[in-house]
Amino acid sequence: MFSSRLSCQPDRIHRTLYTISTLAVSLAFTSVPAFAADLEPQGKPPVAIAIHGGAGTILKSSMTPEKEADYKKVLTHAVKHGYTLLQEGEKGEVAVVETIKILESSPLFNAGIGAVYTFNGEHELDASIMHGGSKNAGAVAGVKTIRSPIEAALLVMNESPHVMLSGKGAEDYAKENGLEQVDNSVFDTEFRKQALDKAKARMQQASNGYGLQRGNERFGTVGAVVLDSEGNIVAGTSTGGMTAKRYGRIGDSPVIGAGTYADNESCAVSATGHGEYFIRYNVAADICARMKYQGLSLNDAANTVVNDVLVYAGGDGGVIAIDAKGNVAMPFNSAGMYRASIDVNGNVKVAIYKD
Incomplete structure (x- = not known):
């Protein structure tokens, strides 16, 4: 049926x-x-950032809890601000400059406001920036009246046919292009004035009336390295230089290859430490070259240069470095280094001492 x-x-x-x-x-x-x-990859392209506020004899035993909290607060604010800009799609050079400007505006660091004094009681500021994709770079050295030296370095990179401008010429160029000018006294702080007085008293006891800078007199710089959403890496550095420096001394911070370097094929580096050694050993570019030509990882290349080459030479300090995958390295051979980073997964790290 x-x-x-x-x-x-x-x-x-x-x-x-x-x-x-x-x-x-x-x-x-x-x-x-x-x-x-x-x-397929989910979400936005990966971005990452690392910053530093200088290396040196930074000991927990000589830091009050309040002062430590102040440092960490500014570092955290700066690194998060830069990371947010990167997430929003801003170009790497913009994120680097805007991040460093926060550090330049804090009296805690030796850059911009809070810059150390020269022997003659003034402030002479240096800065540089480099783009790892275009290999374009800009720097200013020995400037006294530019509110933000890192802005001036960016201006030179983007608008000038040159790489480095110095002194009054750099100031005139910045003024002609609308960058804020200030009196040199804007950068004064009592803390740095006391440091100058101590350094001069010691140095003038030397037989030649000059002597050598010691300890933290030689240190103090801020910097940032980033990976942006377009896959470019960028490095920038800004500093007030060396306490009681004379005769227009220029350190490594504005020297491309020494204190700042970036190459999409390897890494981006910003350095801090005893600048004369970083210049002699071409520290920033050397780290990138070891990655590019020896096939070393970012971590191995950075640690080799900072903890082997520099230590052997007698130089001290540290670097922050980032590669095109967003890997971050922050080695230093001094007692401490103010530093912070946010990796491609959004993990935040803020540190001061040798943890």
Whole structure:
């Protein structure tokens, strides 16, 4: 009876089978894009950032809890601000400059406001920036009246046919292009004035009336390195230089290859420490070259230069470095280094001492 009923309704059976078959095919094809999408990277392109506020004899035993909290607060604010800009799609050079400007505006660091004094009681500021994709770079050295030296370095990189401008010429160029000018006294702080007085008293006891800078007199710089959403890496550095420096001394911070370097094929580096050694050993570029030509990882290249080459030479300080995958290295051979980073997964690290 059942079979005869089916044979009497061939059209209904065919329609039912067709509907089931069509539905199955439809489900199969609509599920493929969803599965393929799971294999593709989710969300925005990876970005990362690392910053430093100088290396030197930084000991927990000589730091009050309040002062330590102040340092960490500014470092955290700066690194998060830069990271947010990167997440929003800002170019790496913009994130570097805006991050460093926060550090330049804090009296805690030796850059901009809070810059150390020269022997003659003034402030002479240096800064540089380099783009790892274009290999374009800009720097200013020995400037006294530019509110933000890192802004001036960016201006030179973007608008000038030159790489480095110095002194009054750099100030005139910045003024002609609308950068804020200030009196040199804007950078004064009592803490740095006391440091100058101590350094001069010691130095003038030397037989030649000059002597050598010691300890933290030689240190103090701020910097940032980033990986932006376009896959470019950028490095920038800004400093007030060396306490009680004379005769227009220029350190490594504005020297491309020594204190700042960036190359998309290897890494971006910003350095801090005894600048004369960083210049002699071409520290920033050396780290990138070891990655590019020896095939070393970022961590191995940075640690080799900072903890082997520099230590052997007698130089001290540290670097922050980042590669095109967003890996970060922050080695130093001094007692401490103010530093912070946010990796490609959004993990935040803020540190001062040798943890």
